[in-house]
Amino acid sequence: MRRFGHAEVAELLGAYALDALEVDEARQVASHLADCPSCAAEVTQHREVAGLLAAGWLPAPDGVWEQIAEALEENPPPVPDVLALAPARRRRGVWARVATVAAVVAALVIGALGTRVFDDQRRLDDLAVALAGEELTRAANAAANHPDAVPVALRSADGSVEADAYLLPDGTGFLVSDTLAALDPAETYQLWAVVGTAKISLGVLGPDPGVSAFRVVGDVSALAITEEEAGGVVVSQRAPTVVGAVVPA
Amino acid sequence: MIDPLKDASDAALVLAIGRYREDALAEAYRRHAGAAFALARRLLAERQLAEEVLQEVFLRLWHHPDRFDPDRGTLRAYLLAQVHGRAVDLLRSETARRRREEREARMTAESAVDLEREVMDLTMAEGVREVMAGLPLDERRAIELAYFGGHSYRQVAVMLATPEGTIKSRIRSGLRRMRDGLVEAGIAAP
Numbered sequence A: 001m002r003r004f005g006h007a008e009v010a011e012l013l014g015a016y017a018l019d020a021l022e023v024d025e026a027r028q029v030a031s032h033l034a035d036c037p038s039c040a041a042e043v044t045q046h047r048e049v050a051g052l053l054a055a056g057w058l059p060a061p062d063g064v065w066e067q068i069a070e071a072l073e074e075n076p077p078p079v080p081d082v083l084a085l086a087p088a089r090r091r092r093g094v095w096a097r098v099a100t101v102a103a104v105v106a107a108l109v110i111g112a113l114g115t116r117v118f119d120d121q122r123r124l125d126d127l128a129v130a131l132a133g134e135e136l137t138r139a140a141n142a143a144a145n146h147p148d149a150v151p152v153a154l155r156s157a158d159g160s161v162e163a164d165a166y167l168l169p170d171g172t173g174f175l176v177s178d179t180l181a182a183l184d185p186a187e188t189y190q191l192w193a194v195v196g197t198a199k200i201s202l203g204v205l206g207p208d209p210g211v212s213a214f215r216v217v218g219d220v221s222a223l224a225i226t227e228e229e230a231g232g233v234v235v236s237q238r239a240p241t242v243v244g245a246v247v248p249a
Numbered sequence B: 001m002i003d004p005l006k007d008a009s010d011a012a013l014v015l016a017i018g019r020y021r022e023d024a025l026a027e028a029y030r031r032h033a034g035a036a037f038a039l040a041r042r043l044l045a046e047r048q049l050a051e052e053v054l055q056e057v058f059l060r061l062w063h064h065p066d067r068f069d070p071d072r073g074t075l076r077a078y079l080l081a082q083v084h085g086r087a088v089d090l091l092r093s094e095t096a097r098r099r100r101e102e103r104e105a106r107m108t109a110e111s112a113v114d115l116e117r118e119v120m121d122l123t124m125a126e127g128v129r130e131v132m133a134g135l136p137l138d139e140r141r142a143i144e145l146a147y148f149g150g151h152s153y154r155q156v157a158v159m160l161a162t163p164e165g166t167i168k169s170r171i172r173s174g175l176r177r178m179r180d181g182l183v184e185a186g187i188a189a190p
Helices: A006-017 A023-033 A037-053 A064-074 A093-103 A117-130 A134-144 B010-018 B022-043 B047-063 B075-093 B095-110 B125-133 B137-147 B153-159 B164-184
Strands: A150-155 A162-167 A172-176 A187-195 A198-206 A211-215 A220-229 A242-245
Touching (some): A006 A023, A006 B164, A023 A037, A037 B137, A064 B047, A134 A211, A134 B010, A162 A220, A162 A242, B010 B047, B125 B164, B137 B153
Antiparallel strands (some): A187 A220
């Protein structure tokens, strides 16, 4: 099948939005949309209209939600497992300060930590991008004022760089900082949690983070942020930029 | 709770779903399952299939919440698009059903049944109905056969004995005209 040009794709956008293209045509349009914001925006508009045309309402059928809930139980959230991520020898050295901070906090429980930390991280990174802006800021503000939130003050060794995190009882966390210097686009900040003797990546924050959301599982004794190459790393070899002990309320 | 789910925006709900909050998915289901099921039933003759589509779409939201971009439309439209796409897949996968639906759709087109009755039970029904009433009949027929009949524009062209290029243009121009009217009526966001 020959490739469509922009004009040909544009003519198909209405039919595409209504799922009225043949499979090959739909595939071509979908490919085009990935690189054409104006066509993607038009499809979004068409689908909003279709959603209104579809206006109608029926009581949700009995039993369907129960089936959905049952399926969720069969596929529980991934639990991160970082025990295999970092060789023991790498846990010393650059992380000594983190370990020191952690040591003064509490006795640590080495949790069972999961193998899908990066799937989980990607899921949260994608969400953070999708919900960037006011929504995220509002959620972070709400977390900061939550009566059960655990605040974590992350500071650099000389105290010049600050970031504040707020951990909620459900495992959600928010990081707020306006003093982390913007990095080169080829670099990124990366957030870590110390759980037991393991350092878990909580997410890649980008080169100029303002407000970020993350999720953490287990008994966290400290949070830290490192500067890494864009994309982040599995095991950090670098000294943390800021570190903060987690002191349960 | 500082942010009760029942008062949360759809975007906040999806964020909570991303944190594996089952109660957030339940709230999204409470809000949108009725509309989603109505659309699925409209397209699929079998109630069982419609229920399966409903279940599949909400499980997909649970597993891939990041695919919903709040900057590019509402959660309702996103879910309905998912329902529609899946329902059309099912329709097209069953030849016998396909032929029956085509016969029914042809009858619908020939009797010029309009779309208005589909929206009477919504709060915005009156406004949507008025905007739809202003749509040229040719465009309304093409949209109806494609969207509610689950037909490809090529099939619609055969049913209406109209060139394919004309049909795809009518669908697009009809949707644009609808949007303009809905925006003007304050029903859709500009």
